[in-house]
Amino acid sequence: KPELRLQVKTMLKRSAIKIIILVCVIIALIAAWQSSRPVQIMAVKDSVLFIKNIPVTDNGKIKWWNENKDFIIKKYHLIQDAKFFTIIIMDFGEGYQELPGTGWSSVDKSDEDFICFEEIKNKRRCIYKEWSFDITGNMSRKVFINIGDRSYVQTPDGKTELIDNQ
Numbered sequence: 191k192p193e194l195r196l197q198v199k200t201m202l203k204r205s206a207i208k209i210i211i212l213v214c215v216i217i218a219l220i221a222a223w224q225s226s227r228p229v230q231i232m233a234v235k236d237s238v239l240f241i242k243n244i245p246v247t248d249n250g251k252i253k254w255w256n257e258n259k260d261f262i263i264k265k266y267h268l269i270q271d272a273k274f275f276t277i278i279i280m281d282f283g284e285g286y287q288e289l290p291g292t293g294w295s296s297v298d299k300s301d302e303d304f305i306c307f308e309e310i311k312n313k314r315r316c317i318y319k320e321w322s323f324d325i326t327g328n329m330s331r332k333v334f335i336n337i338g339d340r341s342y343v344q345t346p347d348g349k350t351e352l353i354d355n356q
Contacts, residue, residue: 229254232282233317234266235305237275242282244322248337251279251323252350255335259325272329281320288313 224246233240239262245251262268262277269275289301306316327333327344335342335350344350 229258230282231262232285233307234268235307237268238278238280238305239266239268240280240282240317241322244279244281248340248342251337252335252342252344255279255325256348269329274326274328276324276326278324279322280317281322283318283320285317286310286312286314287316287318289316 224243227243229244230242231239232242245254268277286307287304289304289306303319304316305319308315323335323337325333325335330346333344334353335344341353342350343353
């Protein structure tokens with residue numbers, strides 16, 4: 191019987207290791223899939239960009255902004271005053287949605303949590319405001335990139351540093 195118990199324990203350990211390896215492989219595949227999806231600008235309203243497939247990491251968001259800022263600024267005319275501007279990046283999330291009835295609210299969402307596009311002649315013309323990050327500052331001096339509770343400062347030479355918020 192002691193030999194049988196030892197064999198069972200060994201088999202269970204091997205099975206546990208295989209399961210852990212399988213879970214790690216699945217997580218790695220999901221992460222690779224998510225990071226390979228192209229970032230898309232789905233809608234623009236004033237100084238707000240609604241983005242599909244926003245990079246997950248701070249570095250990914252900053253890299254995406256740096257690689258696309260010239261195109262975004264020229265195409266969407268988001269910066270009226272280069273000495274002080276704010277651009278807000280929001281997750282496109284579930285896309286265009288219909289607002290529930292008048293006076294509707296829930297614990298999670300209310301009418302004020304949506305930006306609606308009056309020019310869209312359809313009931314599904316509103317996007318839930320899900321802030322991802324924003325960019326503010328002066329294009330010729332310092333630009334601040336705010337992600338979550340972290341702020342980064344970027345100088346015109348492209349150098350980006352995390353600001354110590356303590």
